[in-house]
Amino acid sequence: MKIKVNFLPVELSGEVDLAVVVDVLRATSTIVTALHAGASRVMPVETVEEAFATKRREPRVLLAGERGGHMIPRFDLGNSPLDFTEELVRGREIVMTTTNGTPAALRSKGAGKIVAASFLNLARVIEEIGNEPGMVAIQCAGSGGQFSMEDVLLAGAAASVFEDRLLDDASRAAVFLFRSANVPLDRFLVDHCEHAKKLSSIGYFEDVAFCAKINMYDLLPVWRENGFVRG
DSSP, rough: OEEEEESOOOOOOOOEEEEEEEOOOTTHHHHHHHHHHHHHHEEESHHHHHHHHHHHSSTTTTEEEEETEEOOTSSSSSOOOGGGHHHTTTEEEEEEOOOOOHHHHHHTTTTTTTEEEEEHHHHHHHHHHHHHEEEEEEEEEEEEEEOHHHHHHHHHHHHGGGGBBBSSSHHHHHHHHHHHOOHHHHHHHHHHHHHHHHHHHHHOHHHHHHOOOSSSSOOOOEEESEEEEEE
């Protein structure tokens, strides 16, 4: 097995056996939480218009997502994992579009297998990587096309278990960042990560604290038939 960390998502091909999609704040954290709450599928789409078109074809789906961090008008849910309660989402399919996370997932579709990673399900992600004998790409979503420290921190946490199998200096840098963050994770995010600071400034501090929880859920979102299901 070989591991490569992409600080920003790239278009993946069949050379990659396992794509690990990371958007800590907040899309992959929300996907994990939604599936834990009983959602049947979370289907990423590129645009708001595509989400509304899906809703017209399948009226029972829930629309979730954000632009600029805030819930999209006429959507059912935003991108806050705290809103994805069992009462709202159990048994429902969710169509999601976000600024960074859903594009990262869609750019990973050429890989043999895709999973969604967050601190909330870190142990399951590490287990999945360890079971993969081939090429693993950890796709960090970034923020607005820029490096996002919290995503690289998670990539480093996952890759650090397999340090002898890292392919390049970017992957080693991710591991170094993870090992250097020797303060509580929620504090590190708020003090050092620009996207966490932005979310906190617009009223989503509780989301940042929640997304910093480690191994809260024992599940792995796996891509099947155009969306993530509980694996």
